[in-house]
Amino acid sequence: MIKCLNKEEISERxxxxxxxxxxxxxxxIKEFLFKNFNQAFSFMSEVALIAEKQQHHPxxxxxxxxxxxxxxxxxxxxxxxxxxxxAIEIDKVNLFFKKTTQ
Numbered sequence: 001m002i003k004c005l006n007k008e009e010i011s012e013r014x015x016x017x018x019x020x021x022x023x024x025x026x027x028x029i030k031e032f033l034f035k036n037f038n039q040a041f042s043f044m045s046e047v048a049l050i051a052e053k054q055q056h057h058p059x060x061x062x063x064x065x066x067x068x069x070x071x072x073x074x075x076x077x078x079x080x081x082x083x084x085x086x087a088i089e090i091d092k093v094n095l096f097f098k099k100t101t102q
Contacts (some may be wrong), residue, residue, distance in 0.1 A: 004078035013084040024070075026078040027059075027078045028087060032067040032094055039097060040067050041049045046093045054089070 004026075005013065014023060021030045034040040040062055047069075051057045059070040069090065071083040 002073060002075070002076050002080045004076045004080060009082065010079055011035045013081075015028060017084060021087055027072040028079065028083055028089070029068070029070045032069070034065045034067070034097065035068075037062075037064050038050065040065050041060045043067060043093060045095050046097075047090055050089045050093065054086055058084050058086065058090075 010023065011058040012075070014021070014028075017028070018030070021028045030042065032040070034043060042068055044062060047058065047060075056073070060073070061068045071086055072078060073082050
């Protein structure tokens with residue numbers, strides 16, 4: 001079983017992800033905005049492929065052009081390295097979408 005990160009480890013890893021990620025209890029969360037529903041859904045599809053490959057799936061919701069993502073490792077009962085690895089990959093997808101849809 002994967003172990004949860006302690007407060008110091010979480011604090012260090014927060015420095016390595018986009019500042020728009022927020023620590024809320026035992027999760028990191030971020031809202032993503034797109035021009036329209038198609039872009040938001042395409043972003044979610046790309047993230048889904050990465051999540052499946054990493055065997056780590058986000059909790060998320062989508063309302064038109066907004067995607068809200070919450071990451072935590074449910075099996076461990078809190079944040080693990082898996083959450084921060086996925087956050088980094090999600091931000092890469094978001095950056096790609098921002099560059100290609102402007």
